[in-house]
Structures are given as C-alpha cells and as structure tokens.
Amino acid sequence: MSSELKSAVRPAAPATGGRRKLTYPWILLIIAGALVAVSALRAVSGATDLTSGGQFGAALSAAVPIGLAGLGGLWSERSGVINIGLEGMMMLGSFAAGWVGWQHGPWAAAAAGILGGALGGLVHAVATVTFGVDHIVSGVAINILALGATQYLATLWFGQEGSAAMAAGGNDKQSPPMSDMPTFTVPGLADWLNGIEGHHWFLVSDLAGVLGGAVTGVSWLTLLTVGLFVGTFFLLWRSSFGLRLRSCGEAPLSAETLGVNVYAYKYAAVLVSGALAGLGGAFLAISVHFYQDGQTGGRGYIGLATMIFGNWRPGGVALGAGLFGFMDAMQLRSGGPTVHALLLGLAALLAGLALVRLRAAKRAQAAVAAVAAAVLVVWYALSDSVPLELVEASPYLATLLVLALFSQRLRAPKAIGKPYRRGQGH
Amino acid sequence: GQSFAEANRAKHAGVGLAFDIGGRDDHSFNEAAARGTENARKQLGVKVKMLTAKNGETEADREQRLTSFAEAGYNPVIGVGFAYSQSVQNVAKDFPGTTFGVVDAVPTGKNVDAMVFAEHEGSYLAGVAAALKSKTHKVGFIGGVNNALIQKFQAGFEQGVRDTDPKAKVVSQYLYPNNDKGFNDPAAAKAKAQGMLDSGIDIIYSAAGQSGAGSIEAVSKVKGAWAIGVDSDQYRQPGLARYKDHILTSVVKNVDVAVFDLIKSCEQHKPLTGIHTYDLKHGGVSLATSGGFITDVQPQVDAARKKIIEGQVKVKETPKS
Amino acid sequence: MSTSTPTPTAKKNAAVDAVARSAARDKVLLGIAAPVLAIVAAIVISSLVFLASGENPFRAYGIMADYGHYSDSQVWIVNKAVPYYLSALAVAVGFRMNLFNIGVDGQYRLAAFAAAAVGGAVALPGALQIILLIVIAMLVGAVWSGIAGLLKTTRGVSEVITTIMLNSIAASVIGYFLQDGRLAVKDGNLLHTKFLPESSHFFSFPTHPKPVEGFVVVAVLAGAVYWFLINRTRFGFDLRAVGASEPAAEASGVSVKRMVVISMLLSGAAAGLVGMPTLLGESFQYGTDFPAGIGFTGIAIALLGRNHPAGMAFGALLWAFLDRTGSRLEFEGYAQEIVGVIQGVIVLCVVIAYEVVRRYGLRLQQRKVGEELAALARTGDGSADNSDKPEVTA
Amino acid sequence: MANHDIHLTVRRGTVHALCGENGAGKSTLMKILYGMQKPDEGTIALDGEQVALHSPGDAIARGIGMVHQHFMLADNLSVLENTVLGAEKLHGIGAGARAKIREISDAYGLNVRPDVLVEDLGVADRQRVEILKVLYRGARTLILDEPTAVLVPQEVDALFDNLRELKSEGLTVIFISHKLGEVLSVADDITVIRRGTTVASVEPAETTPKQLAELMVGSELPSPETRESTVTDEEMLRVQDVRLSATDAGGEVRTVLDGISFTIRKGEVLGVAGVEGNGQAELVEAVMGIRTPDGGTITLDGTDLSRSSTRARREGGIGYIPEDRHRHGLLLDAPLWENRILGHVTERPNSKGRLLDLAGARKDTERIVAEYDVRTPGIEVTAASLSGGNQQKLIVGREMSHHPKLLIAAHPTRGVDVGAQAQIWEQIRAARREGLAVLLISADLDELIGLSDTLRVMYRGRLVADADPAVITPEELGSAMTGAASGHLSASDDSADTAARGGDAQ
Numbered sequence A: 001m002s003s004e005l006k007s008a009v010r011p012a013a014p015a016t017g018g019r020r021k022l023t024y025p026w027i028l029l030i031i032a033g034a035l036v037a038v039s040a041l042r043a044v045s046g047a048t049d050l051t052s053g054g055q056f057g058a059a060l061s062a063a064v065p066i067g068l069a070g071l072g073g074l075w076s077e078r079s080g081v082i083n084i085g086l087e088g089m090m091m092l093g094s095f096a097a098g099w100v101g102w103q104h105g106p107w108a109a110a111a112a113g114i115l116g117g118a119l120g121g122l123v124h125a126v127a128t129v130t131f132g133v134d135h136i137v138s139g140v141a142i143n144i145l146a147l148g149a150t151q152y153l154a155t156l157w158f159g160q161e162g163s164a165a166m167a168a169g170g171n172d173k174q175s176p177p178m179s180d181m182p183t184f185t186v187p188g189l190a191d192w193l194n195g196i197e198g199h200h201w202f203l204v205s206d207l208a209g210v211l212g213g214a215v216t217g218v219s220w221l222t223l224l225t226v227g228l229f230v231g232t233f234f235l236l237w238r239s240s241f242g243l244r245l246r247s248c249g250e251a252p253l254s255a256e257t258l259g260v261n262v263y264a265y266k267y268a269a270v271l272v273s274g275a276l277a278g279l280g281g282a283f284l285a286i287s288v289h290f291y292q293d294g295q296t297g298g299r300g301y302i303g304l305a306t307m308i309f310g311n312w313r314p315g316g317v318a319l320g321a322g323l324f325g326f327m328d329a330m331q332l333r334s335g336g337p338t339v340h341a342l343l344l345g346l347a348a349l350l351a352g353l354a355l356v357r358l359r360a361a362k363r364a365q366a367a368v369a370a371v372a373a374a375v376l377v378v379w380y381a382l383s384d385s386v387p388l389e390l391v392e393a394s395p396y397l398a399t400l401l402v403l404a405l406f407s408q409r410l411r412a413p414k415a416i417g418k419p420y421r422r423g424q425g426h
Numbered sequence B: 001g002q003s004f005a006e007a008n009r010a011k012h013a014g015v016g017l018a019f020d021i022g023g024r025d026d027h028s029f030n031e032a033a034a035r036g037t038e039n040a041r042k043q044l045g046v047k048v049k050m051l052t053a054k055n056g057e058t059e060a061d062r063e064q065r066l067t068s069f070a071e072a073g074y075n076p077v078i079g080v081g082f083a084y085s086q087s088v089q090n091v092a093k094d095f096p097g098t099t100f101g102v103v104d105a106v107p108t109g110k111n112v113d114a115m116v117f118a119e120h121e122g123s124y125l126a127g128v129a130a131a132l133k134s135k136t137h138k139v140g141f142i143g144g145v146n147n148a149l150i151q152k153f154q155a156g157f158e159q160g161v162r163d164t165d166p167k168a169k170v171v172s173q174y175l176y177p178n179n180d181k182g183f184n185d186p187a188a189a190k191a192k193a194q195g196m197l198d199s200g201i202d203i204i205y206s207a208a209g210q211s212g213a214g215s216i217e218a219v220s221k222v223k224g225a226w227a228i229g230v231d232s233d234q235y236r237q238p239g240l241a242r243y244k245d246h247i248l249t250s251v252v253k254n255v256d257v258a259v260f261d262l263i264k265s266c267e268q269h270k271p272l273t274g275i276h277t278y279d280l281k282h283g284g285v286s287l288a289t290s291g292g293f294i295t296d297v298q299p300q301v302d303a304a305r306k307k308i309i310e311g312q313v314k315v316k317e318t319p320k321s
Numbered sequence C: 001m002s003t004s005t006p007t008p009t010a011k012k013n014a015a016v017d018a019v020a021r022s023a024a025r026d027k028v029l030l031g032i033a034a035p036v037l038a039i040v041a042a043i044v045i046s047s048l049v050f051l052a053s054g055e056n057p058f059r060a061y062g063i064m065a066d067y068g069h070y071s072d073s074q075v076w077i078v079n080k081a082v083p084y085y086l087s088a089l090a091v092a093v094g095f096r097m098n099l100f101n102i103g104v105d106g107q108y109r110l111a112a113f114a115a116a117a118v119g120g121a122v123a124l125p126g127a128l129q130i131i132l133l134i135v136i137a138m139l140v141g142a143v144w145s146g147i148a149g150l151l152k153t154t155r156g157v158s159e160v161i162t163t164i165m166l167n168s169i170a171a172s173v174i175g176y177f178l179q180d181g182r183l184a185v186k187d188g189n190l191l192h193t194k195f196l197p198e199s200s201h202f203f204s205f206p207t208h209p210k211p212v213e214g215f216v217v218v219a220v221l222a223g224a225v226y227w228f229l230i231n232r233t234r235f236g237f238d239l240r241a242v243g244a245s246e247p248a249a250e251a252s253g254v255s256v257k258r259m260v261v262i263s264m265l266l267s268g269a270a271a272g273l274v275g276m277p278t279l280l281g282e283s284f285q286y287g288t289d290f291p292a293g294i295g296f297t298g299i300a301i302a303l304l305g306r307n308h309p310a311g312m313a314f315g316a317l318l319w320a321f322l323d324r325t326g327s328r329l330e331f332e333g334y335a336q337e338i339v340g341v342i343q344g345v346i347v348l349c350v351v352i353a354y355e356v357v358r359r360y361g362l363r364l365q366q367r368k369v370g371e372e373l374a375a376l377a378r379t380g381d382g383s384a385d386n387s388d389k390p391e392v393t394a
Numbered sequence D: 001m002a003n004h005d006i007h008l009t010v011r012r013g014t015v016h017a018l019c020g021e022n023g024a025g026k027s028t029l030m031k032i033l034y035g036m037q038k039p040d041e042g043t044i045a046l047d048g049e050q051v052a053l054h055s056p057g058d059a060i061a062r063g064i065g066m067v068h069q070h071f072m073l074a075d076n077l078s079v080l081e082n083t084v085l086g087a088e089k090l091h092g093i094g095a096g097a098r099a100k101i102r103e104i105s106d107a108y109g110l111n112v113r114p115d116v117l118v119e120d121l122g123v124a125d126r127q128r129v130e131i132l133k134v135l136y137r138g139a140r141t142l143i144l145d146e147p148t149a150v151l152v153p154q155e156v157d158a159l160f161d162n163l164r165e166l167k168s169e170g171l172t173v174i175f176i177s178h179k180l181g182e183v184l185s186v187a188d189d190i191t192v193i194r195r196g197t198t199v200a201s202v203e204p205a206e207t208t209p210k211q212l213a214e215l216m217v218g219s220e221l222p223s224p225e226t227r228e229s230t231v232t233d234e235e236m237l238r239v240q241d242v243r244l245s246a247t248d249a250g251g252e253v254r255t256v257l258d259g260i261s262f263t264i265r266k267g268e269v270l271g272v273a274g275v276e277g278n279g280q281a282e283l284v285e286a287v288m289g290i291r292t293p294d295g296g297t298i299t300l301d302g303t304d305l306s307r308s309s310t311r312a313r314r315e316g317g318i319g320y321i322p323e324d325r326h327r328h329g330l331l332l333d334a335p336l337w338e339n340r341i342l343g344h345v346t347e348r349p350n351s352k353g354r355l356l357d358l359a360g361a362r363k364d365t366e367r368i369v370a371e372y373d374v375r376t377p378g379i380e381v382t383a384a385s386l387s388g389g390n391q392q393k394l395i396v397g398r399e400m401s402h403h404p405k406l407l408i409a410a411h412p413t414r415g416v417d418v419g420a421q422a423q424i425w426e427q428i429r430a431a432r433r434e435g436l437a438v439l440l441i442s443a444d445l446d447e448l449i450g451l452s453d454t455l456r457v458m459y460r461g462r463l464v465a466d467a468d469p470a471v472i473t474p475e476e477l478g479s480a481m482t483g484a485a486s487g488h489l490s491a492s493d494d495s496a497d498t499a500a501r502g503g504d505a506q
C-alpha cells in the first residue's frame, strides 16, 4: 500500500517552482501568440507559403491520418493498453479501404477501413487482454502480421492475372483506383479569404490563409475527423462510459471492485483504437484513390508520438498532429526555402527561452539557448535553403526536442502497460 | 547434402525476368519489360517466368533469384532495374553458358547485355514541349528520389526548357532525398504538385514512379495545367484514365524494345552482349503523342529531336546545380 | 535462531528431492510445450490461409521442405540468418531488462555507413582494417542508441519513442552524407561509399557452390558472449534483476539508470555488428541499396527465441529459411508474400503460447508448492504445528 | 484451499467483527461475499434469501459494499469521479452526484471534498472516500477489511464514531481486524477464523483479549517486548540534517524530508513512528542511497556514506528489509537462490570476482531455508510461489547472512503470520544483542514500542517528537503522529499501566 501513499506526503509549505496549470484560456493565448509569431516570420522572411491557404489545406490533410492514429492510441492507452500496433492497424485499414473502395466508392472504403483496423484491434485485445501478452510485444507482432497479410492478400485480390481488379488497374502492390471522396468548399467565404490572403497583410492575410485552408476543398473525412476528436473528448471526459474506460487505465482493480467489467472496457477501447487507426489508413488510401504497399509509411508510430506529445489528451493529440502535418506539408510543398525561414523562428524561440531561463537564474541553460539562437541566425544569414534531409528529419527532431524538454510534465495513465487479470487483485 | 543445382539440371526453359521492387505492373519500366517478354512470347513462342523482388532485399537475395533462374535453365535471364547491376555481374560469372541482361545499369561480363536508356534526351524533348505550352512560363519537375538516374531526367528537362524559352523558370524538387519510398508515395507527390501549382507553375513533369499518379491528380484539378508522364505512355494507363485529358505527353522509355531485342538475339543464338544504349537515335526513348495535345508544337519538338540525333545539341546527364 | 527443525530431515529431503525432480520435469515439459503449441497453431493457421486462397498447403510445405534440404539452399539460409541473429542479440540485450530498442534498424545502418565511409578512406594492413571497421561500427551503433538511453535516464523519455524517431533521423543523416561530393561516389545509377580495400574483406568458408560467410563465427561468438554475460556474470545478474523488477533491483543496489545507459550502449554496439556481414563479406560498400529493416526482423526473432541465444539462433534460421523459400515458392507459382503471413502468424502464436504456458506453469508450481507444504505439515503432525510458534514469551 | 467450512451469520443493524491471524482467510471470505471470488461450494443467504454473487456488480446490486484492505482508488481521478465510478446511473456524473456526495458527507460527518484529486489526500481522507463510495451506492451491508491498519488511534476513534452512526441508521457492518482491543470496543458480535475455517462466535461482553487471542492462534500471542537493554555507547549510524525534496506528478516540488538528524548506537533499535506518507519511506530510501538527498550527511560506523551508491552502502554493512517485499525485496519470477543473490551479488558466497558463483549461492540458500525455517519444497521454486511469511523469512535470512552493522527494517512483520512474526522479532533481538544497530519503521505501534530502545515520531517530513518506549502508550504516540503533540513525550498519569499497553497485543 505504501507505494500508493507516497504521493500523499504534504509538506509544511510547497517549496520552490510550483508550475501553472495549462487552462484553456492559456492555450488559446499560446495559439494566438504562435500565429502572430508565424505571420511576423512570414513578413520578415518573405516565405509566403508559410501561411498560405494551400499550405494549411495540405497541412490539414497530412495531419488527419496521423491525428487519427494518435487518437486511436489515446483510446487504447486511456484504457491501459499500450498500442504500438497502430501502424499495422493502419495498414489493415488502408488495405480494406482499397479493396472495398474500387468497387463501392470512397464512403464504403472508409467504413471498410474502420472495420479492417478494428480487426487488428481485436487481435491486439485478444492477445493483451485475454491472454495477457506484453502489450509492446503483441503490438510488434501485429505490425509484422498486418504487413504480411496485406501484401499477400493484395497479390490475391488485386494482382491476380486476368481478374477484374487487374483489368481495373490493380496489381500486386496496389488496388484499382476508386472514385473521389467529395470535398466541400464554403462558397463565397473561400474566395473572399483567398483574396485577402493575396494581399499579404500582416496577420490578417495569415489568418485568412489559415481559415481559407479550413474552408477550401476540405474532404468530408477531414470534417469527420474533427468530429471524432470533439466526440472523443466528450465521450471520454464527460460521460460515464468514458469515466469507466479511463478508470481501467488508472486503477483497473478499483474499477473491478466497483462492478466495472474491465475486460469489456479494454476490449471496447482497443477496438475503437484499431478502428480509428484503420480510418486513418483508409484516409490515406482514399485521398490517393488506392491502397498501396507501404502506404502508411510509419504514420502509426508518428501517431503514437503525437499522443505522448499531446499528453494523452485529444486537444494535445490534435495539436501534435497539426504540427506534424504542418511540417510535412511545408517540406513537401516548398521544400528547403520555407523551412529555411523557420530557422529564424526557432532562433527567436530560443532567444526567448534564454531570457526566461536567465530570469529563473539558470545561467548555463540560458547561455546554451542563446548560443544556439545565435548559431541559427548566422546559419539563416549565410544560406538561402536548408538541406532536404534536415527538412525531412525535422518532425522527428521536433518530437525528440519536445519530449526531452517537457516529458516531466506529461502524465501517462497510471496502470498503462501493466498486466491485469480479473479477480487477482489483493 | 545434395545441391539444388545438381538435382534440378534443366535444358532450355525459357526467359527469366526478375523485376525490381515495383513488380510487373508498376506502370513503369517493369511493366515495359514485361511487355517486351509478352511480345517475345507471342512472336517467338518462348516461355516466360517472372519473379519479383521484395522490400529490404540484400544483394544475396537478388543473386539467389538470378541463380535459381539460371540453374533451372532459363536463358536469357534479365534483371530489371539498376539494383540488379552487381548481382548480374556476380551470377553471370558462375553461368557462362547463360546470357544475362540488365536494364538501367552497366555491369561487366562476357555474357552480359547492359541495356541503358538516354532518359535525359527524352526529357529534353519534354522540356521543349513544356516551355512552348506553358502560359505562365513557370514549369516544374518532381523527382521521386534524388538519385543519379532521376537526375538525368531533371537535367534533360531543365536544359530543354532553357534552350527553348530562356525566360521560363524551372522549379525542380524531389520527394525524398534518399528513400525508395519516393517512388511509392503519391500523397507526397500530390502535395508537392499542389504547392507548385499554387505558386503559379502550370506544367509539371514527374519522374517518380508510382508517386506520379499523385501529381497528375493534383494537376487535373487545375484548369489549364498539364502533367507530363514518364516511362510509359501514361495517357493510355487504365489507372490514370480519369486524368488523361491533363496528360500533355509522356517521356517513354522503350524497355520493351530492348528486352525483346535481347530475347530475339538469344533465340537466334547470337546473344547480344556489352553495353547497348537505347537513345533517341535508336528509338530507345521517345515523346508520346497520345491525346494529340502537343500536335501544335510538334514541329519544334521534331526539330529539337533532330538536333540531338545529329549531335548539334548535347544533352547533359547531371543538372546544373 | 536455530529453532526446532520442522520435520525429520530425512523425510523432508525425500520430499524435497521428489519436488525438485518433478519441478525439473515440469520445466522441461513446459519449455517444450510452448514452442510446440505455437508451431502447431501456426501451421494450422497458415494451412487455413493456403486453403482459403485456393492453394494446396501440403504441396507448398513439400516445396519448402524440399528446398531446405539442399546444401546450397542451406548456405543461403545460414548466410541470411547471420545478420538476423546479430540483430536479435542486439534487441535481446534490451529485452532482458525490459528495454525496447526498436532502433536497432537505424543503429546498424548508421554504423555500417560510418564503417564503410572510414573503410573507403583508410587502408590498414591485414586484420587491423577489419578490426578498425568493426570497432567503428560498434561505437557508432552504441552512440546512436546511447542517445535513447540518456534521454530515458535524464529526461524520462520512453526509449520506444526515441528509438523510433532516431531510426528516421538516422536515415536522413545517411541520406545527407550519401551524396556525390560528400561521402559517396556515383557508380552508374547507384550512389555508394568508396569500395573497401582488399584487406577489409572478411574470410569465408569455401563451400560449394557458394561460400558460407566467415561472419557466422562472429555471430556464434557473440551469442556465447551474450550467454556468458547474462547468466554467469555479476553484470548479467544486475541486468536480469532490472528486467525482472526495477524497484527491487534499485533497492538491491543496482543503479537502474546506469544499467539503462549501459545496456542501451551494449545493444547499440551489438546492432553495429548487424551490417558487418553484408559490408565486409558481400557489398564492400554502403550504397542506397544497403539492406534495411533487419532491425525489425531482429525484434521478431528475439521474441521467437525468448531472448535465449540458442532459441534466437533457431529463430534466425527459421526466419531466414522462410525468407529464402519465398523465392522458391514464387518459382513454383505461389505468391511469395505468403511467407510474410506465415512469419507474422508464427510470431503472434509464439508470444501468446509462451504467455499462456508461463502463466499455467506459475499456477501449477504455486499449487504444487501449496500441496507439498500441506503434505509436509500433515506428515510432520504436531511437531510442525509447534514449530510455528517457537519460544514465545508473553 | 483458503476457506473451508465457514459458517457466519450476521444480524442486521449490528457491527460484526471478524478476526483471525494473518492469512486465516478473512479477506478471501469477504471477497467471496463481495462476488470477487467464487466459492467451490456452499451458499450465501441475504435477508433469508439465497443469492448467487458472480461479480462485485451483483453484490452492489444487493446492497453490499466493501472497503478493501488495500485502497481501491484511482489517484489521478477526483473524489467525485472515484465515487460515481460504476454507479453513474444513480445521480449522474455531474452536479447531481456532487450534491449527493455533499449530502452523504454531511450526514455522516465524513468531511469529504468532491473535486480534489485523490492523490492529494492523506490516508484517513482516503479511508473516508472509500466509505463514502460504499454509502453512495446505498449499501445496507458494509464490509470493512482492516480499515484501521493505517490509522492512528485518534483516527480510529473517529472511524468508530462513523461506524456507530451507520449502525444507528440500521446499516450492517462487517469489520475485520486483528487488533483485539478495537474489536472488543466496537463489535456487537465476533467471529473468529483460523486456518480458513470458523472456530468460534463470541460475545464481546463475555470475552477478554486473552481468550480471543487463544481462539485466534490456538495459543497465546507472541509479544515483541524487549527485555534488557543492549544499547552501547558506540555510534553506528549518524544522520545529520538530511533534506530531500521531490517533484510530484503535477510538476510541483515538495519538501519530503526536512532537516532529519539522529544517531543509532550499536545494539540500539531506533523506532520511527508516523502515519504513512510522512516521509518514513523516503527516509529509509535516503539512508539506503536509493534517493539522493538535497543536503545532509549520513555516516555509518565512522565512514561518510553520503555520496555512496546503494551498492556501496550495502557492502559497507547495511541490511535492508524493505516495506514492500514484492516490489523491493524479491524477484518474484526468479527461483529462491537467485533471490538470495539479490542485493548481495558482489559478496561471497554469491560471486567470485566479476563472475557469479552459482554453486555457492545455491548451497547458501539451502542453509538459509533450513536455518530460518522457510517453508518451501526446494530452492528452485519461484519466490512467487511462497506465502508472504515465508518470503519475508527468506529476506530476513538473506540480509542477516551478511552480518550487517545496521539493519533497516521497514514494517518487517507486515502481513506475516504470528509464527513467523515471533521468529523475525527473535532474530532482530538476537542480532541486536551482538551489537547490531536497527532502524525500525512500523505502523504496528505495539511492535514499535515493544522492540525499540528509542522512539522518534515523524510528521510531515520532520522528526517532531521523541519518546521512551518504556513508558509511552500507543495513544500518546498516536497523537504525536497526527501532529497534535511534539517535543519529548512523557508518560501521562493514567496510561502507564500495562493493561492498556498490552491491550491490543495480548
């Protein structure tokens, strides 16, 4: 029992350095600040694509599959089951979407993706919940199995000599193409925002760019994803179902003694987790119109990172996925020069950090930050692009950086990854 | 125990074709090679066996594949793609009686036929057409992976544009610096093309394998913009039928011709060996005309073609940096 | 302290012997049960997959078995298994203390690249060159995984995430340097580092028709070192203790943080070896076509072999055999991708079977101990009862 | 088999106490009543009607509520969330539930705030949350499994007031404890369980603690009492001005140890009393080197160990019996002989140089098993298959085998049956006679008072009081533990008599 009680120590007075909690007004303020900073950066560096509508539109669609994977991870881990099999579940999702999509269209593909991913979730649930296999081990096994299964089935279903699928353009590594997923553009508004964006006014045009990206040619699946994030928040944090599910990740034994069927909730969570990851995979297939071998490209792992990055909260996951999407879209759309502008932004950020650290009397840290900022400025001045490799690696570097700096503030569900057996509590 | 070769000695079994990772239906050079063997099957009556590479293969895997062909009596044995360069060279030594062919690479060996293509020359013509058709005088090139082969496409295209319209701007970008994923990521190509289109580029030439479908799709959404296809005549590909009205032309690499030539030479017991360059002159590369979208600029394209064939224009293989 | 012995010594010893014997028997039986269960399940499921896709599973198994029994196939298999085995060792070092080094993939590639770059630039005489390259590879692998170790111990970041990120970053680093004018040369359409000088070529066993790579010796040695280190040294005990229970290890005097860093370094060093058979025995340069993904295969094999050196050797050979038969199966008209399914099914079946058997074994033992003690107490009658409460003063 | 032939009848509107030695099967029986375990045979009748309880849900539906021996709370959820979990249908999970919680809290004087996180609560508060959880579900029958184990006497009194309140409302309470004084003071009926079976039902009014103890264990209870002092003048451990702060999950820095200083001499047992969570565990970990203090020195037998690693401290002669043997003392899945190596891997007979000496370790494990009466069929079985008491004996044997200069014993007899308890006490006493210094932490005040030569009280990270074990009573100690008294505690007039002192233990 003592281990549970350790945190109950209350001192005479809290010592130094109590930290402020991140409340929603604060978060909004931070986002607003970030927007101002980015538009300043855009104005200074002249990298107009930094805040263009096209950039944000692309960022949005790059963020969706990652965000869905991260949200899937959140469901599973909130119930206490680590899900490193997200990648495999995404593969199953994109495969199923490709398989159903070319015959029945994109909506059926999305549904199939959900089912395909859920199937992967089911396997994970059986292994971890019923058989008590280590979660990471099971996840790795699922990734291997999903890869093998999708590749094999693709040869049978898409690439069989003389089959209808092959005639429709399928092959061993790719499904036949499906029709377009409808998109929506808010008429009038989109053009108006586009017009404002064209003027490159400070802040106004940038805001127009962001909003324009959100109302121009957006896939309905993207909208669905936004709904899923909001829905997840309400379901997990504002309903009794969510309370029970989260209690399984925090204290399954307590939940059990209160009549919660922990197995059932873990199963449900892992199934939903797989379904969401599957939808993420389906989104990939639908947006390029076919399933393709290797399509997920590690996005399941990135999703996992955004979930940790987002502190196991939907808002955080969305933010993390948005960042990844933004970086991804930027490097794809305009490559080195735009990322080059970010050097300046990073330098400003580091300079700010140096000031804050200096005020907290942490000289060494302040000095390191200041030097790094100076190096970045010099680099920025002496070059007009950054190597493509650095751009490619930037999302991963950013994740490492964030985790290294803020991991202490992250809080995983308490019973995560721990084996749970019904009736074996003491 | 007994070795497999001893147990499975065979006579002439047919043509062995070993594909690169893309597989036989990659809408690209693997597919073209397959087409060549198909023609040989029809016209020469040879049997054909095809095997495909897996992701993450080693040299030994490829050698094993070629060896199993040779052991089973297939002749010629053809490796499609430069990945087979080293393995063909190694295996050819062990089977002097078998003719080996390889596409896109120049391994050495007495019994090896190296089939290489002048992609830069074909791309030059695409550059000419693009320069003439662009209304914004801004054209783009998307490479799948920044390697030597794809740089040939880029170099030729840029030179063609510049020689035709000195004012025109060419933006060349790669999806991945160094990752074969680049030939396999249409979503990335789509985003990249979108970015180019947003910046006013109206013609995009993609040399990115399967990823090209993504950029073609992005182009198809913009009125007045054109895509240029690669390797095969992409106007005619069933998977891209929906976008064919936006495919200006394609730089076609006639791998099928090369493969057919090799098979035929073997059937006639005069197997080709050494390096065979399939360039513009020998019909190894060409600019497709399906759809008739370049009919209006055909004279200029033909003129450029003639200059290259006659040696008046020398097309570079590496882009000016 | 010496209270009355609970039961007559002779009786107790007999009972103890019996228990020890039956415990040993159980251990062997259970040890066999898990893999047998897994393999049977995997065969059944794979057969169902074959049947569902309209193929005859027995013909396929026949082809596979036939392939496996030829001597040249066996050479292919052994050569393929060597990097797999080394990779599994690297993963297992982490697994033994509950560290998941998912980054073996990035580590060995970066390590092989560094070794290739150095090897292309210098030419030491004789064995020195090979030793230098192997040391460099192990160092680079260790440094790269050490980053994950440090981030875990100093910043509390899960190594699962960091190693995944580091894999991608390694690929970018290699990509940056593997360019014409940097550390690579252009060779036709390929980019690769300069060829290693003759002195860097590792020896091989001249088997017919293809040689067995000499690196198999290194793999066997590495396996032996791993076994000895883990099971016979103080360090190994500490490592296993951390794996079995981190808080208990900490309380016992093991510095868990130090162990995390050290074992990540060891794991990375072992990962550094993974690319060496290919570099020093096959390609002699690091190019864009250097094999990737062996790190992930290593995870699967470590799982199959339960981190045991012999088990992993079996796992590596099995995996290599399956890989190689894929090509044979394709030759015979099957889709070679079936191999991926079989491999996935085997891994999943193995992890489930081991867990089920482990849990059953634990329960069995607990019950046995309970029964045994109850029996002892019964035969020991009054004296046992008394000994419960020795020399009590009220 | 944990239970057989149990007969238990509880009248409505009474407090029914269940007592028995450790491992007698009390918890198991209650888990059966609560639907968490299935009985192999037998029946349960509620209000005369036979019921089948398959899950806690069934039990709750029938008005049975249980407060478990170990808290069943999710730290990262609020009191409200912990309370409504599983009973969301009753009053929702929002304002309605909050109002209801306030209502119940006021009605029974539980003083619970619904919106704080459980991790911010102390032990007694958590206990009340547990009771509130049960009442919230409208339970008419409450099972309390050793609710007093972690409470100080004053808190126990408050709890008993709550229980009487509940009884007067017509609720039935089943109350489990081995503290016989408590049992006699609060119960209306008493049932005694021994070795998994009911041996007697008695009336509290007609029973003495002595009789009850005999019923429980079949003989008299052992006492931890130490007779003659063996304290010498030679200083063994000196802890000076040790300070420690820790960052909690919310990122807040808290002072956990605040200027701790004390010395232990050879042959002395220093007992530290305190409600759990006041820094005793951290103190032990600081002395062991598991945590690095922010300041202060730790000197063992003249050697400054403040900067040494845990291993160096162990090699330097510190033996350690951790409070949570499963987490800190054993490798549960490893065989006994490997557990014998744990913590002493650098010492003989476990290793020679850098290599393990497996034969030596095995042989010595055999010796420990025999000498310390560890009940096991062999040394190859896993530690997990031993009972808790035998695991503890193995740990004690292991630590004693290296002849420590200082033994840190944290709750050495927690969850251990009386037989093993007596053995462990005897071993500590014997070693003390030979000059061992002991730092003893225990929640069992009788054990603490009985074994210690000197007593200190720890409160909110500070040593606030000291006392002479010869004259102090558990009640006085308890009030110091809650911070109500400090300085040197001297005996008050009426409580010095032995009857009150031994009240619980005898």
Ligand SMILES: Nc1ncnc2c1ncn2[C@@H]1O[C@H](COP(=O)(O)OP(=O)(O)OP(=O)(O)O)[C@@H](O)[C@H]1O
Binding pocket: D001, D002, D003, D020, D021, D022, D023, D024, D025, D026, D027, D028, D029, D069, D387, D415, D416
């Ligand atoms: N299913 C089972 N079969 C056999 N024995 C069991 C089973 N479950 C528990 N036991 C054993 O039965 C005994 C009774 O345990 P229980 O927890 O009920 O004791 P307790 O009286 O509550 O003791 P404590 O005072 O320590 O809380 C223990 O030795 C336990 O290991």
Ligand SMILES: Nc1ncnc2c1ncn2[C@@H]1O[C@H](COP(=O)(O)OP(=O)(O)OP(=O)(O)O)[C@@H](O)[C@H]1O
Binding pocket: C366, C367, C368, C369, C370, C371, D001, D022, D023, D385, D386, D387, D388, D389, D390, D415, D416, D417
């Ligand atoms: N199914 C079973 N049948 C018989 N005996 C069992 C069974 N399961 C466990 N046991 C025995 O019960 C004991 C389990 O130990 P446990 O730690 O639960 O005991 P405990 O009651 O807590 O001991 P203590 O009172 O000493 O703390 C072991 O002796 C084990 O062999």
Ligand SMILES: [Mg+2]
Binding pocket: D026, D027, D028, D069, D145
């Ligand atoms: Mg109990």
Ligand SMILES: [Mg+2]
Binding pocket: D023, D388, D415
């Ligand atoms: Mg117990």
